[in-house]
Amino acid sequence: MAKMGIMSFAHMHAYSYAACLNELPEAEFVAVWDDDAGRGAAAASQFGTTFIADLEEFLGSGIDGVIVTSENVKHRAMVERAAAAGKWILCEKPLATTPADCQAMIKACADAKVGLGTAFPCRYIQSLLAVKQQIDNGDFGAIYAASCTNNGQFPGGWFAQMDLAGGGATMDHTVHVADVLRWMLGKEFTKVYCENGHLLGRDTDLDDAGCLQMEMEGGVIISHIASWNRAKSFPTWGDVTLELIGEKGVVYIDSFNQKLNVYNDDAMKTEWAFWGDNPDLGLVADFVAAVDEKREPSVTGVDGMRALEVTVAAYKAAAEGRTAAVQRAAC
Amino acid sequence: MNLAIIGCGGMGGNHAQFATNCGLNLVACGDSHKKKAQALAKRFGAEATDDCMALCRRDDVDIVGIMTPTPTHSAYVIAAAEAGKHIFCEKPFGRTVDECLAAEAAVKKAGVRLFVGHVVRYFHEFEAIRAQIEAGKAGNVGFVKAYRGGIFPQGEDMWFRDYEQSGGVTFDSSIHDYDWIRYVFGDVERVFCQALQRDDAIDYALVTLRMKSGVIAHVIGTWAHPAGFRVKVEVCGDNGMITYDNAEAPISSMMRQVEGGQPTMIVPANPVETSPYQLEWVDFLAALEGKGEPKVTPEDATWAVRIASAALESAKSGEPVTL
Numbered sequence A: 001m002a003k004m005g006i007m008s009f010a011h012m013h014a015y016s017y018a019a020c021l022n023e024l025p026e027a028e029f030v031a032v033w034d035d036d037a038g039r040g041a042a043a044a045s046q047f048g049t050t051f052i053a054d055l056e057e058f059l060g061s062g063i064d065g066v067i068v069t070s071e072n073v074k075h076r077a078m079v080e081r082a083a084a085a086g087k088w089i090l091c092e093k094p095l096a097t098t099p100a101d102c103q104a105m106i107k108a109c110a111d112a113k114v115g116l117g118t119a120f121p122c123r124y125i126q127s128l129l130a131v132k133q134q135i136d137n138g139d140f141g142a143i144y145a146a147s148c149t150n151n152g153q154f155p156g157g158w159f160a161q162m163d164l165a166g167g168g169a170t171m172d173h174t175v176h177v178a179d180v181l182r183w184m185l186g187k188e189f190t191k192v193y194c195e196n197g198h199l200l201g202r203d204t205d206l207d208d209a210g211c212l213q214m215e216m217e218g219g220v221i222i223s224h225i226a227s228w229n230r231a232k233s234f235p236t237w238g239d240v241t242l243e244l245i246g247e248k249g250v251v252y253i254d255s256f257n258q259k260l261n262v263y264n265d266d267a268m269k270t271e272w273a274f275w276g277d278n279p280d281l282g283l284v285a286d287f288v289a290a291v292d293e294k295r296e297p298s299v300t301g302v303d304g305m306r307a308l309e310v311t312v313a314a315y316k317a318a319a320e321g322r323t324a325a326v327q328r329a330a331c
Numbered sequence B: 001m002n003l004a005i006i007g008c009g010g011m012g013g014n015h016a017q018f019a020t021n022c023g024l025n026l027v028a029c030g031d032s033h034k035k036k037a038q039a040l041a042k043r044f045g046a047e048a049t050d051d052c053m054a055l056c057r058r059d060d061v062d063i064v065g066i067m068t069p070t071p072t073h074s075a076y077v078i079a080a081a082e083a084g085k086h087i088f089c090e091k092p093f094g095r096t097v098d099e100c101l102a103a104e105a106a107v108k109k110a111g112v113r114l115f116v117g118h119v120v121r122y123f124h125e126f127e128a129i130r131a132q133i134e135a136g137k138a139g140n141v142g143f144v145k146a147y148r149g150g151i152f153p154q155g156e157d158m159w160f161r162d163y164e165q166s167g168g169v170t171f172d173s174s175i176h177d178y179d180w181i182r183y184v185f186g187d188v189e190r191v192f193c194q195a196l197q198r199d200d201a202i203d204y205a206l207v208t209l210r211m212k213s214g215v216i217a218h219v220i221g222t223w224a225h226p227a228g229f230r231v232k233v234e235v236c237g238d239n240g241m242i243t244y245d246n247a248e249a250p251i252s253s254m255m256r257q258v259e260g261g262q263p264t265m266i267v268p269a270n271p272v273e274t275s276p277y278q279l280e281w282v283d284f285l286a287a288l289e290g291k292g293e294p295k296v297t298p299e300d301a302t303w304a305v306r307i308a309s310a311a312l313e314s315a316k317s318g319e320p321v322t323l
């Protein structure tokens, strides 16, 4: 039985991962640590586990693995502390906000001989798995082009602050799809163009709309919308969609389009009730198994860094008004 | 008033119907393939010819409709203008900006009216989107996305397959969206484009327009699908969103195949009382009668070609093109 802890509930995904830990019979959710004691204690009691205010005490409490779900810029320090204490780590996306931070985290985990995973639950979405299988079977032949979206509602809070988030919508909503494409097509990104800005009046100084055009090895052309463009009145939080153009056919995937339309007079807004499988459960189950088997999580720290490098190139391109090469850091 | 149509293919046939619905008298049909001119002429009791330049000069013709492949437009526009005819030209106005400017100048000099068929401005759904934007339903708009396309078009002698002639989906089809976006959101600052343009008739174009206002517009064009025709629009602002998808249509029918074989799906149908193509003629004819300006000016049509040309240039250079 893997003994698991969560470091920080700053990111809302922590609540889903915590529920997954409680759902998985192979995991024991033993402790929560948070630099916001009130938030951490409340989360611990919500999920029936113990809050430990002191980080050393938390790391010494017999846990085998931790999920890091802090603000983006705090990932590195927390991952380094946990690695030094010999813990297996699953870190929320983006892995960090600079490639240098990613590199340091990857090195810290390698030096400590612990596994480091990046939380990319999209790899566990059944529709994406099914299409990946079809691509691998050669059903679509070569893939020539893609147009993608990771649209979302404005998350607010620390996501709106440069010093905690490290960037706006482009930072928040590029890496999932970048990772999905690397995984599905088995290719690396080569260059990126990006138009972005604060265009949607969201309560932040950061970019709330991003539009990326990218190229992968072999000349695959790709566009991607990374944006907080969903209205508050939109029926759901957002989406992950991909249209792939292949030699033998095309496919459109609307990953979360397994939903009911719910018209409730108290809400006075149409809501979509999702009924598909929970991808977070697959992600957390893989991490728990990695902890148990003392192996790397399936989606690694390097995967997290490669996706972040696309984001970094996007900001560079947007600032310079021309394409930016995707720089792949050594690892 | 009497109409002559040059180019009796897909669009020539459409316009023959819609123009005559508006009371025009189709007197002559011209096509470099005389058989195509004859076929259309027969349907409407008109004369047929393969001498289209002569057709531009016929005394009994008041309006010349130009529905030929894009690179041939400007020569016919100029000939018709010099003969004092009013002109309805299909989009794209020309294959290059220079062609458009020459045609614009000829029209101005002759003092005739030119209308270019940017039909999307007349589509009910696009007018409805514009009305919602103007009513402030999305608030201040910061992002717009348009998606258009389906199967690779055939055309006579497969002219669409020759990217030099048609410009591919980047130029020929997405120009509808460039024009509409410029119509609603103003002028374009810069253009970035990636285009597939494969020789095996698979084309896909990804275009980002940065408007002078700051608005970002993403235009996706596909001639990469094995079937169908899809149009999607999304408008995002600081107080809401407006979305449209032509897959959500009032009619979807499926015919039973009595003799065995697969049932055939009929594409979703969206009937309206007056076709947007006919509304183009209504608007143009009203302008000819002195009742106001049509929604599309020659300058607008040149601008659309300028944006589309910049997209092709960007696809080639790999870098954005500033207008």
Ligand SMILES: NC(=O)c1ccc[n+]([C@@H]2O[C@H](COP(=O)([O-])OP(=O)(O)OC[C@H]3O[C@@H](n4cnc5c(N)ncnc54)[C@H](O)[C@@H]3O)[C@@H](O)[C@H]2O)c1
Pocket (backbone or CB within 6 Å): B006, B007, B008, B009, B010, B011, B012, B030, B031, B032, B033, B036, B052, B067, B068, B069, B070, B072, B090, B091, B092, B117, B119, B154, B155, B156, B157, B159, B172
């Ligand atoms: N507004 C729209 O929705 C829309 C849709 C399709 C096409 N178009 C435009 O309409 C124009 C025609 O397209 P189409 O789909 O009808 O093509 P088409 O190939 O079906 O028809 C073109 C016709 O022009 C004839 N032709 C070719 N070269 C000629 C020449 N030099 N002189 C005289 N006739 C000539 C051909 O024989 C053919 O009959 C193009 O500019 C295209 O971009 C507009």
